[in-house]
Amino acid sequence: MNIWRSFLLVAVLYLLGGLLVGMYMGGSHDLELRPLHTHLNLLGFVMMTLFALVYRQFPQMECGRMAPIHFWLYQVGVLGMLLALLGVAWRLAGEDMLAPLRGASEGLVVLGVMVFGLCVWRNAR
Template sequence: MNSVSQRFFAFGALCALIGMAWGIVMSATGDHSLSPAHGHLNLIGFVASSVFGAYYALSPSAAASKLSNVHFWLAVLSVIVIVPGIVMALTEQGETLAKVGSILTILSMLLFFVTVLRNRVGG
């Protein structure tokens, strides 16, 4: 497996572990007020990263491109920014970080879209 794929899978697994622990804490305390942030951590951090990792594992030419590394770090940064940003928005501490995280997240997906268009699976 190529390194960018491995990094996406490792980051996705880390996000899943943190998301699961967070879910257990919410359940134990009965406080689900931050569930939108928890959901974004699981969806963007685990699911999207796992899909990205699978694509790069199946597309060596895409994984070998310099854009794959840019994509990885942009995807990581988007999770690091959007999840606390959503927490801040939910706790009425401002929405700026959530907005910045949203832009980073959509840029990450746009970069993935461009990568998919430029590279065929298996190539």
């Protein structure tokens, strides 16, 4: 699995999603989706592009199997967070009902970043 390529490809998909949601908000004046738009762009595009650039520039940061673990924890976590944000915005379920999904997903994102941080710590000191 080529980590930087995978992060970059997914990042571009999230950017397209973020831009479309932004255009929808601008056109409809419906700003309920603002948190979704922001997180699609920032967690989806900006962060994943930064991860891709780090792995491209510094392949030693992959630390063997650690990079795929970072990738999958981050992917599942971000997707869960975005679904929870969408659910709240579209009132698909109460905020209370979606809180466990949001909390668990945030936890996965943080775990993924901790795996990344461990490799950075090992290699960049």
